[in-house]
Amino acid sequence: MTVAEPLDLLEAGRKRNCYFSNPRRIHMERVQVQFDDVVFGRRSIRGYKPDPVPKALIEEILALAMRSPSSMNTQPWNFTVVSGEPLDRIRAGNTERNLAGVPHSREFRIGQAFAGQHRERQVGVAKQLFAAMGIEREDKEGRQDWVLRGFRQFDAPVCVIITYDRELADSDDTAFDCGAVTTALVNAAWSRGLGAVINSQGIMQSPVVREHAQIPDDQVIMKAVALGWPDEDFPANAVVSERKRVEEAARFLGFDD
Numbered sequence: 001m002t003v004a005e006p007l008d009l010l011e012a013g014r015k016r017n018c019y020f021s022n023p024r025r026i027h028m029e030r031v032q033v034q035f036d037d038v039v040f041g042r043r044s045i046r047g048y049k050p051d052p053v054p055k056a057l058i059e060e061i062l063a064l065a066m067r068s069p070s071s072m073n074t075q076p077w078n079f080t081v082v083s084g085e086p087l088d089r090i091r092a093g094n095t096e097r098n099l100a101g102v103p104h105s106r107e108f109r110i111g112q113a114f115a116g117q118h119r120e121r122q123v124g125v126a127k128q129l130f131a132a133m134g135i136e137r138e139d140k141e142g143r144q145d146w147v148l149r150g151f152r153q154f155d156a157p158v159c160v161i162i163t164y165d166r167e168l169a170d171s172d173d174t175a176f177d178c179g180a181v182t183t184a185l186v187n188a189a190w191s192r193g194l195g196a197v198i199n200s201q202g203i204m205q206s207p208v209v210r211e212h213a214q215i216p217d218d219q220v221i222m223k224a225v226a227l228g229w230p231d232e233d234f235p236a237n238a239v240v241s242e243r244k245r246v247e248e249a250a251r252f253l254g255f256d257d
């Protein structure tokens with residue numbers, strides 16, 4: 001597989017922008033179909049092949065993701081890409097602490113437990129995943145294994161730790177910007193045939209991640225993204241989660257139709 005240099009990609013993007021300034025020169029349909037394929041086709045991947053992911057390909061994906069907008073173009077995000085031994089140490093540390101019942105310690109605020117429609121959606125996707133994996137409601141061991149899988153970053157060959165600059169910690173825009181870049185990252189990965197799952201599980205024991213991923217003190221750990229080549233035979237990878245309808249989420253004001 002030939003992998004474009006990230007800078008080549010940026011250059012290609014710039015050239016494409018020229019096309020966008022002249023609508024007669026672009027083939028809108030083609031652009032749109034490719035975008036739709038990625039957005040509608042992407043789903044969280046929780047089972048991976050062990051094959052390594054080339055560093056240059058990850059750089060290419062990061063270059064795409066980092067075209068995301070951010071508040072005042074502050075770009076508060078940082079990425080620590082972990083593989084091999086350091087990732088194995090994170091997996092082991094996470095597993096050990098969780099089995100020992102060490103309380104979770106994340107570095108950012110989390111709200112109350114979900115209730116109402118949010119709880120229903122949380123349970124909904126869990127049911128889809130457990131059904132795909134053949135894990136019954138009473139199967140405590142099976143459920144525990146599933147949870148531990150998350151703490152092992154789903155045994156993916158790569159984990160990207162998303163952090164933000166501590167001096168911007170007081171602004172909610174920072175979390176917003178990290179979300180934008182992370183969503184772009186998983187879509188960019190999908191566009192290159194890679195699978196990913198954004199996850200909190202990997203950073204619930206943040207001291208473990210901080211130590212083994214050598215996160216500097218001026219960065220705050222936000223989220224983990226497991227990354228790798230999807231295992232097509234892993235049942236949970238086929239799960240397509242549900243979405244509320246546009247009519248439920250959006251209101252339109254001032255339209256004639």
Ligand SMILES: Cc1cc2nc3c(=O)[nH]c(=O)nc-3n(C[C@H](O)[C@H](O)[C@H](O)COP(=O)(O)O)c2cc1C
Nearest residue numbers: 042043044125150197198199200201202239240241
């Ligand atoms: C902020 C955030 C945290 C998440 N944490 C986890 C997690 O800890 N474990 C997990 O298996 N999936 C996690 N996910 C993945 C979501 O469950 C998934 O995106 C959602 O169910 C929609 O499914 P889809 O990504 O397949 O479309 C997380 C996603 C986001 C955006």
